[in-house]
Amino acid sequence: MTGSAERLIWTAEDAREWIAVPTADDDKYSRGVLGVITGSHDYPGAAVLGVEAAARTGVGMVRYTGPRAVGGIVLARRPEIVTQSGRVQAWLIGSGMNAGRRTFVLGGEIQQALAQGVPTVLDAGALDLAPDATGPTVITPHARELAELLSPRSTEATLDAIRADAATWAARAADEFAVTVLLKGSTTHVASPGSPSYAVTDAPGWLATAGTGDVLAGILGALLATNTERIARDPALALPALAATASFLHSRAADLASGGGPITALDVAEHVPAAIAALLRD
Numbered sequence: 001m002t003g004s005a006e007r008l009i010w011t012a013e014d015a016r017e018w019i020a021v022p023t024a025d026d027d028k029y030s031r032g033v034l035g036v037i038t039g040s041h042d043y044p045g046a047a048v049l050g051v052e053a054a055a056r057t058g059v060g061m062v063r064y065t066g067p068r069a070v071g072g073i074v075l076a077r078r079p080e081i082v083t084q085s086g087r088v089q090a091w092l093i094g095s096g097m098n099a100g101r102r103t104f105v106l107g108g109e110i111q112q113a114l115a116q117g118v119p120t121v122l123d124a125g126a127l128d129l130a131p132d133a134t135g136p137t138v139i140t141p142h143a144r145e146l147a148e149l150l151s152p153r154s155t156e157a158t159l160d161a162i163r164a165d166a167a168t169w170a171a172r173a174a175d176e177f178a179v180t181v182l183l184k185g186s187t188t189h190v191a192s193p194g195s196p197s198y199a200v201t202d203a204p205g206w207l208a209t210a211g212t213g214d215v216l217a218g219i220l221g222a223l224l225a226t227n228t229e230r231i232a233r234d235p236a237l238a239l240p241a242l243a244a245t246a247s248f249l250h251s252r253a254a255d256l257a258s259g260g261g262p263i264t265a266l267d268v269a270e271h272v273p274a275a276i277a278a279l280l281r282d
């Protein structure tokens with residue numbers, strides 16, 4: 001089995017280093033534009049949640065270019081979102097989509113996005129595209145999705161095996177696809193080829209509710225879009241650090257939203273600004 005045995009717990013001190021705080025010289029384009037292709041007729045909510053989370057993580061602009069009908073729903077929640085195509089610094093693709101129902105047109109648009117080679121998050125219904133990724137890429141499966149992804153390549157990659165040794169399987173998938181892997185769960189494991197592996201611990205169990213993974217993908221997309229220079233300089237350092245930071249912020253936003261009680265996914269997205277402020281303040 002390949003992959004690093006080293007595993008580090010990601011802390012607030014680590015995460016703080018990866019928040020790009022805007023300066024007086026910044027404008028919306030210099031801060032970074034995140035392109036988003038998510039949601040579907042079946043799961044429009046996933047697009048709303050990811051876009052909400054990205055916008056609240058802090059980014060110059062979010063361009064939503066997923067299915068047009070979904071774009072109307074996204075705009076109804078967030079009029080700040082731009083639905084015209086244009087240049088982007090990073091992509092978030094796949095939340096709320098079904099790979100088996102990808103139309104020819106949508107598949108072409110996703111391939112065009114991937115061909116740009118900019119930092120990309122592949123979630124849910126775009127995980128099958130991990131082998132096609134050309135740029136710096138983070139995939140964000142949960143254990144079942146990772147089993148589906150790996151099982152054609154390894155008969156050992158069962159759901160039970162992955163649950164029993166999540167860190168090792170995250171590292172194995174990272175090597176297999178040459179991407180950064182963020183494997184979701186009560187502990188989230190981040191692995192990247194040639195880099196140390198990180199674990200994000202202490203997430204509240206209340207996070208186990210529909211749509212919180214879509215929120216995490218949005219947070220990560222915004223972090224990639226706002227850190228493109230650091231990613232270009234040293235992708236092996238930056239990608240796993242940004243993935244672990246996204247998971248850390250997600251968890252802290254959930255704590256703030258919860259106060260010890262239940263949460264919804266949208267509550268988590270709404271508390272991301274306070275989680276970032278606390279990180280920068282403390």
Ligand SMILES: NC(=O)C1=CN([C@@H]2O[C@H](COP(=O)(O)OP(=O)(O)OC[C@H]3O[C@@H](n4cnc5c(N)ncnc54)[C@H](OP(=O)(O)O)[C@@H]3O)[C@@H](O)[C@H]2O)[C@@H](O)CC1
Pocket residue numbers: 042043044045046047094095096097098124125144210211212213214
């Ligand atoms: N608001 C939105 O738009 C939201 C949109 N979302 C979007 O949904 C998409 C799919 O996401 P998902 O990972 O949840 O996979 P999903 O195919 O549903 O299930 C996988 C497998 O789980 C199992 N299973 C099912 N029910 C079970 C049960 N009661 N108890 C135990 N097991 C159960 C069942 O397997 P089985 O047990 O049948 O073998 C099933 O095959 C993804 O694109 C995501 O972004 C979500 O984020 C939610 C909010």
Ligand SMILES: Nc1ncnc2c1ncn2[C@@H]1O[C@H](COP(=O)(O)OP(=O)(O)O)[C@@H](O)[C@H]1O
Pocket residue numbers: 142184185186187188203204205206207208209210211212213214215216250
């Ligand atoms: N028991 C748990 N304790 C803490 N966090 C959890 C737990 N179960 C799941 N999570 C987190 O909740 C999120 C669920 O994401 P995901 O499985 O993609 O759900 P969805 O597809 O509904 O958005 C992930 O960030 C995961 O790490």
